[in-house]
Amino acid sequence: MTYPDPLRRTLAVARAEWTHNRRDARSLGIIVLLPIVLLVLYGYAINFDLRELTFAVQDWDRSEASADLVDTMVRSDYFTLHALVEDTREIERLVERGEVRFALIIMPGFGDDIASGRTGRVQVLLDGADSTTAGVALGYMEAVVRSHSVDLVRRWVKRSGLPASAAAPALGVEPRVLYNPELKSVNFIVPGLIAVIMMMLAALLTSGCIVREREAGSFEGLAASPIAPMEIMLGKLAPYAAIAIFDAVLCVAAGRLIFGVAPRGDLGALLATSTVYLIASLAIGLLISSVARTHQVATLVAFLATMLPTMLLTGFVFPIRSMPVVLQYIAQVFPATHFLIIIRAIYLKGVGLGLFVREALLLALIALVLVVAASKAFRKSLE
Amino acid sequence: MxxxxxxxxxxxxxxxxxxxxxxxxxxxxxxxxxxxxxxxxxxxxxxxxxxxxxxxxxxxxxxxxxxxxxxxxxxxxxxxxxxxxxxxxxxxxxxxxxxxxxxxxxxxxxxxxxxxxxxxxxxxxxxxxxxxxxxxxxxxxxxxxxxxxxxxxxxxxxxxxxxxxxxxxxxxxxxxxxxxxxxxxxxxxxxxxxxxxxxxxxxxxxxxxxxxxxxxxxxxxxxxDTLSGTVFVAEAEPPLQAVELLAGQDFVRDTALSGARVRVRVARGLKDPEGVLADALVAGGISAGPVRPARPSLEDVFVALVGDAGEGDEA
CATH class of the missing domain: 3.40.50.300 (P-loop containing nucleotide triphosphate hydrolases)
Known part of the structure; x- marks a missing residue:
């Protein structure tokens, strides 16, 4: 085959990098084992399905209806009744100490309201410090209360003889749980984890490729050859792009096999956005590799710079909307923030690219900025 | 060319x-x-x-x-x-x-x-x-x-x-x-x-x-060639003292021990260097064999160029 020189040079770099990874046990471990280990570890460890959701009840009403509601909640299997309390301050204390996840406060007249077809009011006191658990608890509770409410309405219709259309909802909540009807957090966690793992892996993979050569002295021979900086960069990135896409597929397959969570939406859109996301992640690694003085520092920085913000600031665990405003703006900078929305939408809502064009464009923009920054830093490191 | x-x-x-x-x-x-x-x-x-x-x-x-x-x-x-x-x-x-x-x-x-x-x-x-x-x-x-x-x-x-x-x-x-x-x-x-x-x-x-x-x-x-006629060797006993003795002479630029022999480089233009060196050794109470001219090395040339420039400070 005869190729033009720039392609020959780029291929030479890509081939050497590929062979290096093939022979390096550590690289192979990172490529094959790390994604699986992380997925399993975090998939099981970060379990938002809290079977033991303890709660306390303060019942002002002490009616048959209020006892019935509490009974329904306990029977639901999700909640464990921790205490029946009399004192409002006692309730606050229990929540504060984390002894209960939430408290149910049944207002006076609750039973009368329901009996006369009005809406019975229930207050819920949640531990906002753990917003995730609180959200899950609330979601579960709403689901339980809703089904109880339907029961109550049915009974009221029967007793009063009036048409069901005349009935107000028995309990003042209208739970609407979209997209994740099983309320299983694993459906939510797995796609998020895939995003986190892909970001971290891609950055880890490329974080060594420049600094390693500078440390070893092999860069000198490369720099003295006619190869252009862009050719070195593309040659270095190409094998890692292939590896990263392989890892993405591996993660998706593992999510399906281990957790039974599969994307329901457009796979083509998932692959396309994943590729853009991976390019951004690879660029972060290359940027670090160009600036770092030693391979060890590069690895550490790549790990911290991707893992921490991706876990904490992108909506993976903590919803962005419940962050302070400043952090909400900062969150927009991370590629994972936008990719998380896309991958969750594809996994959970089963939609295609059309519904998240804005996120996809922002992701592409961030990727572009990172690639430009990485190539600038890389050029500079050659001087 | x-x-x-x-x-x-x-x-x-x-x-x-x-x-x-x-x-x-x-x-x-x-x-x-x-x-x-x-x-x-x-x-x-x-x-x-x-x-x-x-x-x-x-x-x-x-x-x-x-x-x-x-x-x-x-x-x-x-x-x-x-x-x-x-x-x-x-x-x-x-x-x-x-x-x-x-x-x-x-x-x-x-x-x-x-x-x-x-x-x-x-x-x-x-x-x-x-x-x-x-x-x-x-x-x-x-x-x-x-x-x-x-x-x-x-x-x-x-x-x-x-x-x-x-x-x-x-x-x-x-x-x-x-x-x-x-x-x-x-x-x-x-x-x-x-x-x-x-x-x-x-x-x-x-x-x-x-x-x-x-x-x-x-x-x-x-x-x-720039150093031809300036480097000499001689058998001397005890050799270490011979080296110290010669290093102290003002016409000597460089001395070294080479096996049991003393290697000396003298200032260019020194008249009858063999005789001068032999006399110096005898005067110092050292029993020495005949002083013979030796082939200079590139190291000698380098040291001569750097040292004889007289700048004093050691590189």
Whole structure:
């Protein structure tokens, strides 16, 4: 085959990098084992399905209806009744100490309201410090209360003889749980984890490729050859792009096999956005590799710079909307923030690219900025 | 020489902040010449080579290599030169053959050309035994030969070799210099740096460099001739006292113990040096054999140039 020189040079770099990874046990471990280990570890460890959701009840009403509601909640299997309390301050204390996840406060007249077809009011006191658990608890509770409410309405219709259309909802909540009807957090966690793992892996993979050569002295021979900086960069990135896409597929397959969570939406859109996301992640690694003085520092920085913000600031665990405003703006900078929305939408809502064009464009923009920054830093490191 | 020289260096200077690594050096290297750069570590040899390869921009002056300006035409220059850096620069986890493939690719050689050149180089450099071994597992002598093969895979007309024999044993070093001789015989211009005075004698011409300055430039023969008649040896008993005694004489520039013999370099122009030295030894109560003239070494020349300049401060 005869190729033009720039392609020959780029291929030479890509081939050497590929062979290096093939022979390096550590690289192979990172490529094959790390994604699986992380997925399993975090998939099981970060379990938002809290079977033991303890709660306390303060019942002002002490009616048959209020006892019935509490009974329904306990029977639901999700909640464990921790205490029946009399004192409002006692309730606050229990929540504060984390002894209960939430408290149910049944207002006076609750039973009368329901009996006369009005809406019975229930207050819920949640531990906002753990917003995730609180959200899950609330979601579960709403689901339980809703089904109880339907029961109550049915009974009221029967007793009063009036048409069901005349009935107000028995309990003042209208739970609407979209997209994740099983309320299983694993459906939510797995796609998020895939995003986190892909970001971290891609950055880890490329974080060594420049600094390693500078440390070893092999860069000198490369720099003295006619190869252009862009050719070195593309040659270095190409094998890692292939590896990263392989890892993405591996993660998706593992999510399906281990957790039974599969994307329901457009796979083509998932692959396309994943590729853009991976390019951004690879660029972060290359940027670090160009600036770092030693391979060890590069690895550490790549790990911290991707893992921490991706876990904490992108909506993976903590919803962005419940962050302070400043952090909400900062969150927009991370590629994972936008990719998380896309991958969750594809996994959970089963939609295609059309519904998240804005996120996809922002992701592409961030990727572009990172690639430009990485190539600038890389050029500079050659001087 | 009728052809244009392969390398022309004029007032080449490199400053790193206040430190002058290379200080206004000028020289020219003819085609097919083996030109040696001799000097201690840190004298500025590598910095000069890196400027000639277009890897560093000079602070001042200019270098023309293969008719191209090293600073402004670095791109085209790099195709025509081969550069073997001081630090081992091949990939240790690739075999010699894979490294050759890599460098062949960098210089845009076709697969068939790479194969042909690899066969040639394996024959010429005698790499048959190590061509499919990981270069990281090779002994230093073999590594350097593999690195040389990679540096010349694209058949450059000019080759820069930076300390190619450092850390290489005596026998392998001699073989390496035979290869340099072969390259030059085939018309390649070779610029080689070394801090080993012994091997420098194999160069056609030598530039001696110290603290960034070119302090001498000539054939090894001519450089050695500048010291003819100034170096002597004598059997002396006890030798250590003889060395101390002679070092204290004002006409003595340099003394050294060489086995049981005393080696002395005296000031140029000293009359009847043998007689003067013998008298001094006798006067000091040392029983000495006859004082005989000895062949100066390039080390003597270097020390003479640096030390006799009378600047006092030790490098």
């Amino acid at each position: 009728t052809e244009a020289p392969a390398v022309v260096v004029e007032d080449l200077t490199k400053r790193f902040g206040d430190f002058v690594a290379v200080d206004h050096i000028s020289f020219a290297i003819g085609r097919g010449e083996v030109f040696g750069f001799l000097g201690p570590n840190g004298a500025g040899k590598s910095t000069t080579i890196r400027m000639l390869s277009g890897l560093l921009l000079p602070s001042d002056g200019r270098a023309t290599v293969a008719g191209l300006d090293a600073a402004r035409e670095a791109e085209s220059l790099r195709r025509r030169i081969g550069y073997m850096p001081q630090l081992f620069s091949l990939y240790p986890d690739l075999t010699t053959r894979e490294n050759l493939d890599f460098y062949g690719g960098l210089y845009g050689l076709s697969d068939r050309d790479i194969e042909r050149r690899t066969d040639e180089l394996v024959a010429v450099i005698d790499l048959g035994r190590v061509v499919d071994q990981l270069t990281g597992t090779l002994a230093t002598g073999w590594r350097q030969r593999a690195a040389l093969a990679c540096a010349i895979i694209h058949q450059p007309s000019i080759v820069f070799l930076d300390e190619p024999t450092s850390g290489v044993d005596q026998a392998a070093r001699r073989q390496f210099w035979d290869l340099i001789g072969d390259l030059a015989a085939a018309g390649t211009t070779v610029l080689v740096t070394t801090h080993l005075m012994g091997e420098a004698e194999r160069c056609d011409r030598l530039g001696m460099i110290d603290r960034g300055r070119l302090i001498a430039l000539d054939t090894p023969r001519a450089l050695l």
